[in-house]
Amino acid sequence: MALSRLAEAARFARTVRHLRPAQIGHRIRLRTQRALVGRAPGPSQTLLSRGYPPAHGGWPEAFRPLDSRVTTPWPPPGLLGSGQIRLLGEDAPIGDWSGLGQPLLWRFHLHYWDWAWPLAATRDHALFARLFDSWRHHTTFGRGEAWAPYVASLRAWSWCGQFGPLVRGTPAESAFVAALWDHTGFLRTHLELDVGGNHLIKNLKALVGLAVFFGDRSLVSATMSRLEQAVDVQVLSDGGHYELAPSYHCQVLGDLLDVSGLLSAIGEQPPGWLTGATSRMRDFLGLVLLPDGTVPLFNDGYPVPPDVLAVLEPGPPALPGATRLPDTGLVALRMGQLFVLADVGRPCPEHLPAHAHADTLSFLLYDGDQRIVTETGTSTYDPGARRDAERSTRAHSTVEIDGTDSTEVWGAFRAGHRARVNLIDCSLDGAALVLAAEHDGYRRLPGSPVHRRTWRLTPQRLDVLDEVTGSGTHHVTVRLILDPGLEAPGEQSFGGGWQTYLTEIAEGWQRLALARVLHRRQSVALPWSHEFSYRRDGAQ
DSSP states (O other), rough: HHHHHHHHHHHHHHHTTTTTHHHHHHHHHHHHHHHHHHHHHHHHHHHHTTTTTTOOOOTTTOOOOOOGGGOSSSSOOOHHHHTTTEEEEEEEEOSSOOTTTTTTTHHHHHOOOGGHHHHHHHHHHHHHHHHHHHHHHOOTTTTTTTSSHHHHHHHHHHHHHHHHHHHTSSSTTHHHHHHHHHHHHHHOOOOOTTOOOOHHHHHHHHHHHHHHHHHOHHHHHHHHHHHHHHHHHHHHHTTBTTOOHHHHEEEEEEEHHHHHHHHTTTTTTHHHHHHHHHHHHHHHHHOOTTTTOOOOOOOOOOOOOHHHHHHOOOOOOOSSSSETTTTTTEEOOOOOOOEEEEEEEEESTTTTTTTTSSSSTTEEEEEEEEEOOOOOOOOOOOSSSSEEEEEEGGGGGSSEEETBBOOEETTEEEEOOOOOOOEEEEEETTTEEEEEEEOTTTSSSSTTTTTEEEEOOSEEEEEEEEEESSSSSSEEEEEEEEEEOOOOOOOGGGGGTTTEEOOOOOOOOGOOEEEEEEEEEEEEESSSEEEEEEEEETEE
16 A cells, blocks of 8 residues: 555656646645635625626627537537537436536536527527526536636637627626626636646637627737737647647637637737737648548547538648648658658647647558548546546557556546657658657666657558567557458558457547557567558559
8 A cells, every 4th residue: 555655656746747836836826716716605706706797798790709600519409498408429407507427528518608509590598598597596606617717718708609699688688797797707817827728728718708798908908918928838830739639729729710800800900929820720730630631639639520620721731742740749641542640749748748648659541531540539538447548558559568658647637757759750762751750658667668660651552660679578569540440451451460359449539439459469579670561452
């Protein structure tokens, strides 16, 4: 027991050593504030809201936020009218707003209120008012999941946009405006400076929306200054988002486009830093989109609906050849009908490991629009076996040594030891594109193994060479996560000695990702190497 506690303490120390002191200070501040607000919600509400709400004008009618222009994620109004709600593919009663029995992510979505946009399209004032009245009588200011700052931010933005078509001029208007004013006071003092990342972008976006709603130009200006600082950190030079998860890149791009559109709607020219950031992010998104038009599921990834992608307006796709995105560590290789997207970057930002997976040197492979090598994706943020499995090295198309993860992912959002990557080659060698990189994520094992992977792509085949150097005898496992519906190629296309089996690495987003896994395991003395190939039909 003592050794176990000592190991846990050491792992925790390896995790927190990456954090900035300011992050720890902000975490203590936020937890203290949440505790105080939760113990005295009434006085806290009065103090933070600073009296009665000022005059409000709402948003310009011409402004349409991105959520109002998509339909894919939302539950049908008829289901809401029956007292049920469908989120993440799961139906549940909406009555007491607790979401009992549902995962944490589902319960967060329950309190986002973005699912109410279909009611705005049908102008169902009565149903919206009934749901709003139920929500405010079953939740308490500042308490619980409904008032996590991230959740409150998404709800505040949704409500600002839904006010015009669903609340203005109705009996619910006074209470609804008061609730939005409560959100303004709460978010002013609960910015997630401890986490940063997409959470902070959501906080600031909500504050801009609230400031415009209440006509507070000074709050607009102050919040935009904070947003500029956040964007300067989070939008990298290659256009990627610094959390290194393409699905979250889409979220942040949508947030920035919404802010830009709202500023334009009130007659303010969006600043150059904002339009420049969204332009780079659109270009990046176009370069990493897969041949079937989907977003790669690296790190915490979930499917982005096609109509959401359409309103984001991605830039043009990667051209034939090698397209290197150095800041995010992604490289796209395209030759003929074959397309490879390889992850040769760091697992996460130094100070934000929340969405990291132990997937270093994993890759995706397409033959035309047919997925060959794929990703399992992310289905839950609840800590436990399923979350552990989805973040582990064994859930990705890369090399595992001694059953150890290349990055020490643990808990729901933490990471201790991190793999350090060195890009060795990215060039054209005759008729082939060659990409080579190595990482030292297994340096903590005896003999300090280093994994090097080399991709060699021609129009007709992909050859992948894995090498592990170091010393000692180790158990080495190479895995390929194949598309579940793949009928070809056979095992021989990847060399002898492989085994094929079906395994549920994770249930997958909305229970869809049942992965077909091809693997080879052996105990070997280092150095060790193994090569496998994918050949197009008829290729030699």
